[in-house]
Amino acid sequence: MDSTFTGYRRENGRIGVRNHVAVVPTSVAGSSVASRIASEAGMQARATPHQMGTTQPDETRAQTERVLVGVASNPNVGAALLIELGTEDVDAGALADRIAETGKPVATLSIRAAGGTRAALREGGSIVTDLADEVGDSRREEADASELVFGVECGGSDATSGIAANPAVGNACDRLVENGGTACFSETPEFIGAEHVLAERAANERVRERLLAFVERRESAARLMGVDIRGAQPSPGNKEGGLTTIEEKSLGAISKGGTSPVRGIVGYGEELPTGGGLVLMDTPGYDVESVVGKVAGGAQVIAFTTGRGSTTGNPIAPVIKVTGNPKTWSEMANNMDVNASTIIGGESLSAVGERTYGKLLSVADGERTEAERRRLEEFAINEIQPTEIAELRSQVPEARS
Numbered sequence: 001m002d003s004t005f006t007g008y009r010r011e012n013g014r015i016g017v018r019n020h021v022a023v024v025p026t027s028v029a030g031s032s033v034a035s036r037i038a039s040e041a042g043m044q045a046r047a048t049p050h051q052m053g054t055t056q057p058d059e060t061r062a063q064t065e066r067v068l069v070g071v072a073s074n075p076n077v078g079a080a081l082l083i084e085l086g087t088e089d090v091d092a093g094a095l096a097d098r099i100a101e102t103g104k105p106v107a108t109l110s111i112r113a114a115g116g117t118r119a120a121l122r123e124g125g126s127i128v129t130d131l132a133d134e135v136g137d138s139r140r141e142e143a144d145a146s147e148l149v150f151g152v153e154c155g156g157s158d159a160t161s162g163i164a165a166n167p168a169v170g171n172a173c174d175r176l177v178e179n180g181g182t183a184c185f186s187e188t189p190e191f192i193g194a195e196h197v198l199a200e201r202a203a204n205e206r207v208r209e210r211l212l213a214f215v216e217r218r219e220s221a222a223r224l225m226g227v228d229i230r231g232a233q234p235s236p237g238n239k240e241g242g243l244t245t246i247e248e249k250s251l252g253a254i255s256k257g258g259t260s261p262v263r264g265i266v267g268y269g270e271e272l273p274t275g276g277g278l279v280l281m282d283t284p285g286y287d288v289e290s291v292v293g294k295v296a297g298g299a300q301v302i303a304f305t306t307g308r309g310s311t312t313g314n315p316i317a318p319v320i321k322v323t324g325n326p327k328t329w330s331e332m333a334n335n336m337d338v339n340a341s342t343i344i345g346g347e348s349l350s351a352v353g354e355r356t357y358g359k360l361l362s363v364a365d366g367e368r369t370e371a372e373r374r375r376l377e378e379f380a381i382n383e384i385q386p387t388e389i390a391e392l393r394s395q396v397p398e399a400r401s
Helices: 028-041 057-074 092-100 117-135 159-178 195-199 205-224 236-240 248-259 289-298 325-331 349-364 387-393
Strands: 002-011 020-025 045-047 077-084 106-110 142-146 151-155 180-184 262-266 278-280 301-303 319-323
Touching: 002 205, 002 301, 002 349, 020 028, 020 117, 028 045, 028 077, 028 117, 057 077, 057 092, 077 117, 092 106, 092 195, 106 117, 151 159, 151 248, 151 289, 159 180, 159 248, 159 278, 159 301, 159 319, 159 349, 180 248, 195 205, 195 248, 205 262, 289 301, 301 349, 319 349
Parallel strands: 020 045, 020 077, 077 106, 151 180, 151 301, 180 278, 262 278, 301 319
Antiparallel strands: 002 142
């Protein structure tokens, strides 16, 4: 299979598979205005409304800022507008300066300084139009699969996820890594019960230590809230879908990353290293927040496996839905992109993995996913809870290649 696609070359050298103008609010107070501006601006604009407040603890604010900068810096974004109410601890101007380092056009808008919502909508619409004109002449050029960062996610898992959908996506990840690309999966709570398997695949001792430290930190934070993660999993929905133990769920979950060595592990929303290999990210198990973390890290395309069904998308990165459940494929055909249930019917894992890899390249080349066609664009940022801050302040060893 020819492992090339066409994309938008950015000034910093990265390649985007979409050419969005991102409208990024710095807090929940600007989210509705950002959504209105993007909606009225047309197909090229994408808003990232979120729930984070105007005032946040230092650790939470630093993470929020990292995610907002990362999302706007994603190579799928050609230009960005940052929207603030004007009372936030998060400084839109400072974030804009960090985003501008990528070489893309970026602007800011204060709702207060503009004169309120009505004036902000008018001014914001004009800014987005100008930004869209500035990047509208961008043309696709050929790029190699080695330039892709492929984020993979699972949600609404059932018994078919671990035997069909996840291994098929994992096979596609292995193909991408073999061609020099980068694959990433996350959801640290779903490492639990299989963390020893991932640790054995660590490329070096630093990666192994960092991986186990992230798992321990997630478990410790849960214990502080009186929750036993190992005893609380699988979820009721997972059990209804046929999963019986946390080990069964986790072994199935990690299979979506393939079989490559674990090159590194990064924190939530941190920049994912390019240059090939499998990299993990420390994220919560909540699908929307987990996907956003990987997009903030630079993933241009996401694969989302689901057995029981899901409609989750993302405003910045196309989300490829893969199911191993024949009933879900039949009943939710207009939400699914890849039918991996054929593995249950006898098609080889290799063949379905190749089809999934082909879909990745086609989507990177411009083919719209079902989530894109229906403008399913969920967005949320992980909020660090007070009980987690003490755990976060404990040093987790660095382990990047």
